Amino acid sequence: MKGPSNSSALSVSNGVERPPEISEESIRIHKEKRRKLPSSDEFLRGIRAGNRTLLSQAITLTESSLPSHMELAQEIIENCLPFSGQSIRVGITGVPGVGKSTFIEALGMDLIRNHRRLAVLAIDPSSERSKGSILGDKTRMEQLSAESGAFIRPSPSAGSLGGVARKTRENIILCEAAGFDTIFIETVGVGQSETAVHSMVDFFLLLMLAGAGDELQGIKRGIMEMADAIAITKADRENVARAERARSEFTNALHLFPPTDSGWTPRVMTCSSKTNTGVSGVWDTVLEYMALTHHNGYFQKKRLEQSRYWMYETINQNLKDSFYNDRRIQRLLQNYESRVLKGETTPFTPAKVLLEKFFRRRWIKLTYGKR
Numbered sequence: 001m002k003g004p005s006n007s008s009a010l011s012v013s014n015g016v017e018r019p020p021e022i023s024e025e026s027i028r029i030h031k032e033k034r035r036k037l038p039s040s041d042e043f044l045r046g047i048r049a050g051n052r053t054l055l056s057q058a059i060t061l062t063e064s065s066l067p068s069h070m071e072l073a074q075e076i077i078e079n080c081l082p083f084s085g086q087s088i089r090v091g092i093t094g095v096p097g098v099g100k101s102t103f104i105e106a107l108g109m110d111l112i113r114n115h116r117r118l119a120v121l122a123i124d125p126s127s128e129r130s131k132g133s134i135l136g137d138k139t140r141m142e143q144l145s146a147e148s149g150a151f152i153r154p155s156p157s158a159g160s161l162g163g164v165a166r167k168t169r170e171n172i173i174l175c176e177a178a179g180f181d182t183i184f185i186e187t188v189g190v191g192q193s194e195t196a197v198h199s200m201v202d203f204f205l206l207l208m209l210a211g212a213g214d215e216l217q218g219i220k221r222g223i224m225e226m227a228d229a230i231a232i233t234k235a236d237r238e239n240v241a242r243a244e245r246a247r248s249e250f251t252n253a254l255h256l257f258p259p260t261d262s263g264w265t266p267r268v269m270t271c272s273s274k275t276n277t278g279v280s281g282v283w284d285t286v287l288e289y290m291a292l293t294h295h296n297g298y299f300q301k302k303r304l305e306q307s308r309y310w311m312y313e314t315i316n317q318n319l320k321d322s323f324y325n326d327r328r329i330q331r332l333l334q335n336y337e338s339r340v341l342k343g344e345t346t347p348f349t350p351a352k353v354l355l356e357k358f359f360r361r362r363w364i365k366l367t368y369g370k371r
């Protein structure tokens with residue numbers, strides 16, 4: 001009888017060599033993504049040359065909250081400033097469902113055919129979860145977005161006042177430096193955002209619907225007063241008569257408002273983006289307004305007033321950002337907030353104390369340097 005064999009039916013092969021967990025190609029791609037950003041001078045040259053990638057990247061930098069991005073963005077804007085200011089800036093707003101994007105595409109295509117270069121800065125409502133744009137105006141302006149003479153940029157409002165992106169005015173400068181001679185700013189809808197948009201455009205257009213009940217119901221007097229023109233949209237087929245009736249009602253309402261500083265009498269028009277009826281007439285009205293305000297000096301006066309307004313707005317926003325981004329203030333805020341919620345103190349005392357601590361600390365840093 002044979003003794004037990006040392007061999008076994010089971011055997012383990014050496015197999016193949018285990019590949020590295022991270023391939024060389026993955027490392028290369030990762031390094032490419034983390035590649036150093038172009039300099040502000042390189043951005044300027046690219047933007048002036050019409051490089052859409054660098055223009056989009058510069059706009060992304062203006063919307064970033066990272067200090068390094070904000071610093072670079074300001075350098076780019078300062079470099080682009082001498083090449084800006086030559087466009088016609090038009091703010092476009094209206095009630096939800098009025099067809100703002102459809103109207104912009106119809107008018108934009110008409111402008112492209114007339115050899116104008118159009119940039120559309122569409123302020124999208126932000127997703128509360130991701131903080132990104134949720135409407136995506138490029139998907140709603142397919143024909144216009146395919147044109148080489150058009151540039152469409154939806155920007156998330158990120159919770160700022162009335163849905164207006166805080167950096168829209170800087171983005172206007174970047175687009176003008178890129179050679180766009182017409183800038184449209186589309187807002188989320190009728191609300192507080194219109195005040196901010198009015199402070200950065202030359203012409204303010206309000207789009208309205210006919211046959212949606214009382215035409216003047218729910219429209220704030222302030223927005224009506226800001227409008228340089230009102231366009232009644234969807235004036236086609238059986239809606240033509242209702243649109244004409246609405247035009248008459250709005251015209252009568254505008255006559256009750258005091259005269260404008262510009263010397264311009266606001267117009268009310270009807271149009272249909274579907275049949276392209278009356279759309280070009282809206283642009284003719286814009287050009288008529290521009291000619292008048294250039295002639296009487298109001299255009300330049302308004303631009304200077306807008307620059308002053310945005311200087312103060314920028315100061316206010318930077319002070320606010322500096323306060324809430326201060327780590328010591330962030331820690332103290334939690335403590336004081338807890339005390340306010342427990343009723344141990346009034347809201348006013350912590351606010352006064354925190355502001356005093358913030359400005360005292362800033363003064364010490366400026367006087368003695370960082371510690």
